[in-house]
Amino acid sequence: MRILVIEDEERIADFIQRGLEGAGYLVDTAGDGQTGLLKMHNLDYDLLILDLMLPDMDGLTVLEKTRNRKVSPPVLILSARSEVEDRVRGLELGADDYLVKPFAFEELLARVKALLRRGQPVPDRLVAGDLVVDCLRRKVTRAGKPIDLAPKEFSILEYLARHKGKPLTRTMIVEHVWDMEYDGLTNIVDVYIRHLRAKIDDPFPVKIIRTVRGTGYMLEAGETAGQQAGGSE
Ligand code: CA
Secondary structure: OEEEEEOOOHHHHHHHHHHHHHOOOEEEEEOOHHHHHHHHHHOOOOEEEEEOEOOOOEHHHHHHHHHOOOOOOOEEEEEOOOOHHHHHHHHHOOOOEEEEOOOOHHHHHHHHHHHHHHHOOOOOEEEEOOEEEEOOOOEEEEOOEEEOOOHHHHHHHHHHHHOOOOOEEHHHHHHHHOOOOOOOOHHHHHHHHHHHHHHHOOOOOOOOEEEEOOOEEEEOOOHHHHHHHHOOO
8 A cells, every 4th residue: 555645844744654654554755746746647546645735836736636637546635724615625626534733643544544445446356376255245265165254364365365475464464454553463363364274275285375484474476376267257
């Protein structure tokens, strides 16, 4: 998940960047509207955090310009201005949420998570090797055999499959699946991974859930078999 923060006050931009990076997001910053628009032109962001008072242009102008683009990420407006008109205009222009400075980081994080959840396109199904995760029906098959998973097991597997080939930390898994702050809950993840392995890996010769030492877990990408399975719609 990549987030762009357009904010000219360095102190606030740093505060947001450090906090969100700590929460596992990739964060870029821009100190003015023009730079921000340029970055959005070059990269696809999953979320835009936009300050209203920028040195070169009004944040609402930035918002208007992003809305002309084919694909535009959800926008969280950030501003010291708490006037009702700004809020209303921002929302009219298509902002998704509004946060008035000063704010607690926890509040920002909660809104960021909510917006990312909402904005995330959900693929119908994810494929890794001979494993198929049907995201709509919440069903899983491996080598064509249906596998029964508990809801949390499914959520973990879906999360791993969405990021197949990339190691995910226990913290990321906890925060994604249980939607709460990491609080020494790594055991939960290990327990669920054990359950998942019993169903997904143990009955099959090729193991796809990998333990990444010192980090967490990763689903093998299984490129060759994956292409095969992916083409059979
Ligand atoms: Ca500002």
